[in-house]
Amino acid sequence: MQDLTVSVIQSGLFWEDPEANRMAFAKKIAGIINADLIVLPEMFTTGFSMRSNELAEAMDGASVTWMKEQAVKSGSAINGSLIIEENDKYYNRSIFAFPDGRIEHYDKRHLFRMANEDAHFSEGTERKIVELKGWRICLQVCYDLRFPVFSRNRNDYDLLVYVANWPEVRTAAWSTLLKARAIENQCYLIGVNRIGNDANGISYSGASVILDAKGDELSEIPLHEETTRTVSLSSQELQDFRLKFPVGKDADNFGLSD
Numbered sequence: 001m002q003d004l005t006v007s008v009i010q011s012g013l014f015w016e017d018p019e020a021n022r023m024a025f026a027k028k029i030a031g032i033i034n035a036d037l038i039v040l041p042e043m044f045t046t047g048f049s050m051r052s053n054e055l056a057e058a059m060d061g062a063s064v065t066w067m068k069e070q071a072v073k074s075g076s077a078i079n080g081s082l083i084i085e086e087n088d089k090y091y092n093r094s095i096f097a098f099p100d101g102r103i104e105h106y107d108k109r110h111l112f113r114m115a116n117e118d119a120h121f122s123e124g125t126e127r128k129i130v131e132l133k134g135w136r137i138c139l140q141v142c143y144d145l146r147f148p149v150f151s152r153n154r155n156d157y158d159l160l161v162y163v164a165n166w167p168e169v170r171t172a173a174w175s176t177l178l179k180a181r182a183i184e185n186q187c188y189l190i191g192v193n194r195i196g197n198d199a200n201g202i203s204y205s206g207a208s209v210i211l212d213a214k215g216d217e218l219s220e221i222p223l224h225e226e227t228t229r230t231v232s233l234s235s236q237e238l239q240d241f242r243l244k245f246p247v248g249k250d251a252d253n254f255g256l257s258d
Contacts, residue, residue, distance in 0.1 A: 001134035001235040004159070007035040007076070009228050010208040010221060011044075012196030013165075016055060018045035022066050028228060029070055029078070035230055036133055040080030041163055041194040042142050043092065048165040048198060049083070050120040056085035064095055064103065071097040077132050080192075081108070081141050081163050089122040094139045094163060096130050104130045106139035110147050117143075129157050135235075138187075142166060145177045145191075149256060153185035155248060158238060160185060164193040168205040171223075175207055179215040186213045186242055188233050195224050213241050 009028050014020040021044055032038055042048065045063050046055050057063050063082050071078045077098050084093040084105075092108040107124025111117040127150065128139045138157040142164040144150060151160060160181055166174045174193065182189035189211040194204045210218045210231045219229040242248070 001158070001239075003235055004036050004133055004135050004233045005034060005230060006037045006039065006159075006190060006210065006233060007032045007228055007230040008039050008190060008192045008208050008210060008221070009041075010192065010195060010206045011041065011226050013041065013044060013047045013194050013198070015047045015199040016049050016051065018055075018057070018063055021045045022063065026066075026070065029074055029076075032074065032076065032228060032230065035074075035076045037077045037079065037137075038074070039161060039163060039190055039192045040078070041192050042081045042165045043083060044080040044163075044194075045082055047194075048115065048200075048202075050116055052083050052085075052090035052120045056083045056090050058085060059103070059105075064097075067095055067097040068101050068103060071099050072101055075099050079139070079161060079163065083121075090120060091124065092117070092121050092141060094128075094141050096137075096139060098132070104128065106141070108141035108144065109150060110143045112143045127151075135159055135233075137161060145174070145181065148181065148184065149254065151181055151185065152251075152255070153187055153248070157185075157187060158235075159188045159190065159233065162189070162191045164191065165198075165204060166193045166207075168203040171205050171207050175209070178209055179211060182211040182213060183215040186238075186245075186248060188212055188238065195226060213238055 106128035136157040
């Protein structure tokens with residue numbers, strides 16, 4: 001397994017305007033050099049809108065096609081979530097576009113009922129792990145962060161990725177839980193959150209992070225700042241730490257009931 005260079009884009013979003021968001025992120029992606037993986041926020045084309053029936057796109061629609069094109073053009077995998085319609089259902093779907101044009105995806109399992117997300121979207125049923133340059137990457141979306149059993153590392157991933165629209169009022173929970181997930185799962189972790197305000201009057205501070213398996217931040221990402229950060233994740237450091245401090249061998253054997 002080689003080292004993995006990852007870039008996170010902490011950015012504001014244009015409300016319910018996919019074309020404007022695609023154009024803005026294309027400019028940001030063009031400025032990133034030699035990244036293996038570029039991570040965008042949750043619902044990066046629309047903001048956290050519940051108008052799923054009006055804003056949903058198909059898997060062969062403009063935004064997924066754009067992600068594939070950006071991945072091929074940049075030579076980097078691109079990850080972020082979109083509103084997707086499939087089989088007459090709507091999903092908050094995390095898309096993972098590979099540089100060779102392939103696509104894999106994960107449907108958000110835990111829907112944020114406090115914003116009525118469960119009334120406008122269908123929940124996913126399976127956890128998803130993709131592989132890039134030998135790294136096993138577990139895809140998660142926002143509210144999934146609060147449910148540690150679902151993200152439990154059974155020695156089946158090395159990097160945990162959360163894309164989010166996590167409100168500023170709950171930044172303390174976001175930051176605390178991200179560190180907990182990295183530490184308890186002995187993995188690198190990326191958490192990418194948006195900034196700015198949406199049309200519902202909700203404020204977002206970002207607080208995006210890249211963490212190592214000890215929960216330490218590998219790059220300082222200022223609050224409220226539109227910025228890109230790029231970090232190299234060391235495969236050897238992760239392996240050495242897991243061998244030196246193998247807490248997974250003492251983990252309890254439990255899981256989901258359905």
